[in-house]
Amino acid sequence: MSGAILARGATLPSGERADVLIDGGIIARVGSGVDAAGATVIDADGLLALPGLVDLHTHLREPGYEQSETVLTGTRAAARGGYTAVFPMANTFPVADTAGVVEQVASLGRAAGYATVQPIGAVTVGLAGERLAELGAMASSRAGVRVFSDDGLCVADPLLMRRALEYVKAFGGVIAQHAQDPRLTEGAQMNEGALSGRLGLAGWPAVAEESIIARDVLLAEHVGSRLHVCHVSTAGSVEVIRWAKARGIDVTAEVTPHHLLLTEDRVEGYDARFKVNPPLRRSEDVHALREALADGTIDIVATDHAPHPAEAKESEWAAAANGMVGLESALSIVHETMVATGLLDWAGVARVMSQAPARIGGLAGQGEAIEAGAAPELLLYDPEPRSGFSIDRLSGRSRNTPYLGIDLPGRVVAVVHGGYATVLDGALRPAEEVAEAARHAWNTPEARHG
Template sequence: MSTVDSGIDYVIRGAQVLGDEARDLYVSGGIWADGAPRGARVIDAAGLVALPGLVDLHTHLREPGREDAETVLTGTRAAAAGGFTAVHAMANTDPVADTAGVVEQVWRLGREAGYCDVRPVGAVTAGLQGERLAELGTMADSAAHVRVFSDDGHCVSDAALMRRALEYVKAFGGVIAQHAQEPRLTEGAQMSEGELSGILGLQGWPAVAEEAIIARDVLLAAHTGSRLHICHLSTAGSVEIVRWAKSRGYPVTAEVTPHHLMLTEELIRGYDPVYKVNPPLRSAADVQAVRAGLVDGTIDVVATDHAPHPVEAKDCEWAVAAMGMLGLETALSVVQSTMVDTGLLDWAAVADRMSVRPARIGELADHGRLFEVGTSANVVLVDPTASRVIEPAASQSRSRNTPFAGMKLPGAVIATLLHGVATVLDGKVVER
């Protein structure tokens, strides 16, 4: 399609809603309707699974400042291609998203692009420097309506500052999303600490560096009564700490990335920088632990940590390569491969972990709704029987640093509707 199809009503015929029995879905005026609108366009969804539009709590769109790696436009095109209708754009841009002006710029760029809703994440500290709080209140009151705050890429390592941040956002129901990494334990670290790091001669990144911050912060969350979200949890010990905190009713949520659900540190034997990421790829035992945590609800959501980089930042020696991987276009396929096709989760649980819960954490009222009449029509239609070989050159992202290049993954996004407007149809991104 060459034009935006706004104003078109739809009948989505024969979709397996949440992977259950097939039924028709109706879209009229951008919302879910209880009957077929006259003159509606029919989408044949026989054999397709209908999920509420996916919501990512952890996306790096890079704009402003690093448009060589990604822009809001290219990043949200990638999001739509992956079935996402909303993303939370992390604050480590240039300038940092630590003021109302910067978060409103990102929010407006998202509205102009039109491929998914963009909710900026505000920095916790000014300039991500960990020295004083950023303008949390003004960002919350801005047009961007910021509710999630994170210094992702940097840990808020000062306990007193973290406590103040939790207390501050409690007043308006915000959440602090912590990048759990004790900096004094990870100086110069290159990969997960263990036998393999010794064999490869790479500085180790101990699991305790993540777990110590999580343990501290769940106690701070309990003390303040404020919401804490743990970014990209990666170790078995971290799962156990969050499980303990939840058993005591602490206001804590956590996320895991698709790559930590599938990939292990063994891939680093070839020193390919595409596998260099923060937190690092862990052991097979850690992978099994985070999968189990996702199943039992200890881990609330799957979040991509989509981290695009220009070629020169990855096509170099391991020690100087940037950390991070693409994730938006492959997330649902990786979850299908690791969690659905293995029998660990059904499609309803996938909808819960990739739409309902992240929308609730980020306070996105128009997302994460299960096809309720009168609510915004955000949906992704997936062919679970399809498969594809991941080709970096075909990515909608400006960057190509996917760890799944050449890998055959299950599932294909056939259509994505954002507020009733198609952003993907017949597997192709709609040109705006």
């Protein structure tokens, strides 16, 4: 599995057809008539070759919540969806607020081998929003943390948020904010509007998100630091971010696949698979998010993959946990909502799902263009088939997907990470083989010293 891999006749994001040879820990050749004795050959005729996808917002749950997901099971789900790198959020138990915890998570990712695992560190100790966590220690640790977030909770204290932005500026870090005013969303259950009133569910107003984003972009401007806005969900948020970028503020933003596809109407059946934070919004918001992703106001797609055990979702709406799994379905949803609608081409997909997330997260060796000398991170995708999304497409530990039965396009055929295959012919490679290939990759001089 660690030998050369040749994808023959693939279509690059530019639309050009080429053979892609991965050998010696790099993309060795890209062109026509490429050959390599002994290589594993993949017939890529009709397949798109994209840089391995990078998810800047994943929940792997380990340590502490292994009943929902582990680093191994979560990265298997990531590989099945075309991802070669994920950034796991800090809301574990213990919280990833020290160098020791983030190093543990990164080490588990290296051992599993299915994807690069680049931990996100907590902004505040225990996510309590009272004092800053060990930001510098996490940044200088072997994990090399550059993204910090209290995701699941908002850094609501403006002074604490200012101090965090000032602190990470020294080493090129970024604060990824979960924009949710806690007072405006007390008891909130779904998007605030006529539907929430009819269903008898407490409303979650758009201004609760928009007001925090407005405050934070001004703070980022004031201190000259980087801000990243997690899971943008409203048209008003788009306008605030657009204004901030026009002003030259160093802000980036993400949208989730589910906010590109699903609307608040899904809540009518009280099916808790559709309960998520921030909530599903109006069709007008969905349209605004798609347009913002297309024009660059929103920089990336991030899954917010949030696994839960069955009992956390199979309950009455008010008691159910927020969140849905999304790694295996993300590329198909972006295909459906952005490519099939003409809003993005495949080069645009590579930008918002690979190149820009790697750049924002400061992750070298990911998101590179498919060319000779680049890192060996590659995805082969068949855009033609359509099928109803089913449980057998999930490879993680949890099953809380909102897409069951929804007709979606495309199929991930093969994934190469670190120069070895993690997925071939649509199937995950065995864990033992992947772990052995990862050990070999990590024992090269380049890996030890790079």
